[in-house]
Amino acid sequence: MDQEFLSGLKSCPVIAAVRDMEGVQRAALSPVRAIFILGGSILNLSALCDVAHGAGKRVFVHLDLCEGLGKDAAGVDWCVQYARPDGLISTRSPLIKRASEKGLMTIQRLFLMDSASLNHGSKLLSAAGPDMVEVLPALVPKAITRLSRELKRPVIAGGMATEPMEVVQALQAGALAVSTSERALWSWPAK
DSSP: OOHHHHHHHHHSOEEEEESSHHHHHHHHTSSOSEEEEOOOBTTTHHHHHHHHHHTTOEEEEEGGGOBTOOSSHHHHHHIIIIIOOSEEEESOHHHHHHHHHTTOEEEEEEEOSSHHHHHHHHHHHHHHOOSEEEEESTTOHHHHHHHHHHHOSOEEEESSOOSHHHHHHHHHTTOSEEEESOGGGGGOSOO
16 A cells, blocks of 8 residues: 555545546646546546646546446456556456556445445455445445444545535544545645
């Protein structure tokens, strides 16, 4: 795990979540340290990563949401060779394992709907061994606290965070950072 990156997230804990080139360009101009690419396709993914890297941002590609890429080892290998992100996001454990083998940082997304999904997710994440976990929605502080303690790895809160207080609540619950497409939060906290 890249300690410099983790330290950077502690000082600027909002991650820009974007779906297209305009979003990447706007995030590149913001103070965020990391960009989650939650869209794009095999046709523009390399360009999206290049723009983000050109602005000194860390780039994570959500492979499950990219068009034209297989949701398999070959899709991961293509990303490593052609798009060159810093990390990969997925809900699929085999993709997380392959990305880790290829030297990428890994973030496994976990959607929480009830206690059963929290219990199942905790077991799944322990077995998969991602570098970080993204819990969705971000508005579940109880689950963030539990997973932070149980998994002993950074937790990112994602989805539905649109207000500064929601970022604060997630951070207070133990999240390292909060990913959001709400552009007004990309400059939070204002320096």
